[in-house]
Amino acid sequence: xxxxxxxxxxxxxxxxxxxxxxxxxxxxxxxxxxxxxxxxxxxxxxxxxxxxxxxxxxxxxxxxxxxxxxxxxxxxxxxxx
Numbered sequence: 143x144x145x146x147x148x149x150x151x152x153x154x155x156x157x158x159x160x161x162x163x164x165x166x167x168x169x170x171x172x173x174x175x176x177x178x179x180x181x182x183x184x185x186x187x188x189x190x191x192x193x194x195x196x197x198x199x200x201x202x203x204x205x206x207x208x209x210x211x212x213x214x215x216x217x218x219x220x221x222x223x
């Protein structure tokens with residue numbers, strides 16, 4: 143799980159505005175992978191599972207307001223063009 147977090151932080155730290163949409167997309171995918179991994183090892187995590195699950199969920203939610211306008215524009219452009 144640490145690799146997913148490190149990859150996400152590195153992507154989001156880059157200052158390349160052309161790739162910010164891609165960085166957010168990949169980070170949200172990493173959050174989904176982290177939640178899936180936590181579910182797979184849930185018995186081993188015990189009471190920590192809930193906190194880990196919520197952290198990944200909340201991190202992805204924080205990025206939604208940044209992602210949504212770009213996704214809407216891309217969808218619009220794809221249908222109009």
